[in-house]
Amino acid sequence: MWLIYFFKMITFNQVHKRYPGGYEALKNVSFDIAEGEMVFLTGHSGAGKSTLLKLIAAIERPNSGSVLVNNQNIGALKGGALPYLRRNLGIIFQDHKLLFDRNVFDNVLLPLQICGFEHRESGKRVRAALDKVGLLKREKSNPIALSGGEQQRLCIARAIVNRPSILLADEPTGNLDAAYAREIMAIFNSFHQVGATLLISTHDESVLQDSGVRRLVLKEGVLQ
Amino acid sequence: MTRAFAQHLGVLRAVLRRMFSSKLAGSLNILVIGIALSLPAGMYMLLQNAQGLVAQLSGTPQISLFLNMDAKTEDIDRLHKQLAQHPAVAGVEFVARAQALEQLKQGTGLSDLISGLQQNPLPDAFVVHPKPGDAQSLDALRGELAKLSKVSEAQLDSAWAYKLEALLKFGRLAVLILASLLSLALIAVTFNTIRLQILTQRDEIEVAKLIGATDGFIRRPFLYFGATQGLFGGIMAWLIVAASLLLLNRQLGALSQLYASQFTLHPLSFGDSLSLLLFSVYLGWLGAWLSVARHLSQIEPH
Ligand SMILES: Nc1ncnc2c1ncn2[C@@H]1O[C@H](COP(=O)(O)OP(=O)(O)O)[C@@H](O)[C@H]1O
Ligand SMILES: [Mg+2]
Numbered sequence: 001m002w003l004i005y006f007f008k009m010i011t012f013n014q015v016h017k018r019y020p021g022g023y024e025a026l027k028n029v030s031f032d033i034a035e036g037e038m039v040f041l042t043g044h045s046g047a048g049k050s051t052l053l054k055l056i057a058a059i060e061r062p063n064s065g066s067v068l069v070n071n072q073n074i075g076a077l078k079g080g081a082l083p084y085l086r087r088n089l090g091i092i093f094q095d096h097k098l099l100f101d102r103n104v105f106d107n108v109l110l111p112l113q114i115c116g117f118e119h120r121e122s123g124k125r126v127r128a129a130l131d132k133v134g135l136l137k138r139e140k141s142n143p144i145a146l147s148g149g150e151q152q153r154l155c156i157a158r159a160i161v162n163r164p165s166i167l168l169a170d171e172p173t174g175n176l177d178a179a180y181a182r183e184i185m186a187i188f189n190s191f192h193q194v195g196a197t198l199l200i201s202t203h204d205e206s207v208l209q210d211s212g213v214r215r216l217v218l219k220e221g222v223l224q
Numbered sequence: 225m226t227r228a229f230a231q232h233l234g235v236l237r238a239v240l241r242r243m244f245s246s247k248l249a250g251s252l253n254i255l256v257i258g259i260a261l262s263l264p265a266g267m268y269m270l271l272q273n274a275q276g277l278v279a280q281l282s283g284t285p286q287i288s289l290f291l292n293m294d295a296k297t298e299d300i301d302r303l304h305k306q307l308a309q310h311p312a313v314a315g316v317e318f319v320a321r322a323q324a325l326e327q328l329k330q331g332t333g334l335s336d337l338i339s340g341l342q343q344n345p346l347p348d349a350f351v352v353h354p355k356p357g358d359a360q361s362l363d364a365l366r367g368e369l370a371k372l373s374k375v376s377e378a379q380l381d382s383a384w385a386y387k388l389e390a391l392l393k394f395g396r397l398a399v400l401i402l403a404s405l406l407s408l409a410l411i412a413v414t415f416n417t418i419r420l421q422i423l424t425q426r427d428e429i430e431v432a433k434l435i436g437a438t439d440g441f442i443r444r445p446f447l448y449f450g451a452t453q454g455l456f457g458g459i460m461a462w463l464i465v466a467a468s469l470l471l472l473n474r475q476l477g478a479l480s481q482l483y484a485s486q487f488t489l490h491p492l493s494f495g496d497s498l499s500l501l502l503f504s505v506y507l508g509w510l511g512a513w514l515s516v517a518r519h520l521s522q523i524e525p526h
Contacts, residue, residue, distance in 0.1 A: 114432060
């Protein structure tokens, strides 16, 4: 258990986040997540879960305190270094952020294009990722034609195709029924098995019950 | 083929696909740019031709001295000597009136008309080759020679060439102004095209930023689009100029037959054509760059 002091992947140090308008979304939040750990982030709607995940990806910046990812201080990151931080993160957004002007395959291809993967190699990787989430047969479909659960799995495929060392998921089982939710948790588990670090926000109690996974609980912006 | 190169090719392919995804809109833009560029390019081509003509004619200025009809052989000999010794004259030739008529008969299509004449209407003449000098000194020499006795008229053959030269200077300025204004218009057209593209691709840009795209990656397709559109516009302008030249030359051919002289317009030189294309590529790229710099930073993911 002492290993956490050597292999910290994500560290929050007395982080405050105040949105323009004055609302304090996070108050004095501190925690560590070790490399290869899987952690749930729970709390009521509006508790600050999305805000916390956005701070890790530098989509929002803390007003005070520090956020470290892989020992890099995100707050001090120069604009030019930001893309390379994000390439190391797989993010599953609460609002999906899928692109409906292209098919399933090309949605998953985008992160590889951004990293400059070779054509043949990237094709292989996209199919492997789609296979993992069970969407291989739908590669030619437009994401708009997919069900809610399938869209969610497409988001996961896009997040993992680049084999990031950290996976952030914002309410990935949000509006899904229990069977779909279990399927998706199984995918995360398999990713955990191969050594990735996962932070999954959820308010879905059914997902949490049986697992012995560590939980971070937010309440009105304060870590419990 | 290196990986980076393949990537750039991929972007270019995507750009072309987007440009002609709507054939009409893509072609219209290119046509507008082509017409805008063809105006100064065409005017430039005409100026170049006129310039060539002026150089040809004013390269060897001559003064023609026409003698009075009553000039005798002694007068002619005296004049010949006088002219040959003049310090501003490099050389002098005598053209007898009979010889002049013969030349006129052969040199133009007017032989029938001339054969019908009762008597030779032409006077004897001297062709004076002045030493090199500017327009003013040539004109002064012409004035001086005109006052010699038995000389009825002295004509500086290159006078109109000097006037044309001044006119050309004015024309070049007009082309420059026109080219500058139309270049601005071209930049504005590209600026706006790219602005609309950025707006319609807002989602894609936002997602790309979120999953680690560098600014360069996001900018690239827009810059390529601007440059490619500029290139096609430049090619269009070149084709418009070339087609106009073909029409003009056909018309000139008919005219030349009437006047029994050979004159055709020369097309834009290889260097000028290349400059036109490079310039239009640059303008398109610049318009896109300005637009991207202005609008891309406004899209921040949240
Ligand atoms: N961009 C924003 N501007 C202002 N307030 C915001 C913004 N984003 C979130 N908030 C507020 O911050 C609080 C936490 O939001 P969020 O992190 O989305 O919570 P959760 O994801 O747990 O539902 C909410 O009260 C929300 O209204
Ligand atoms: Mg949320």
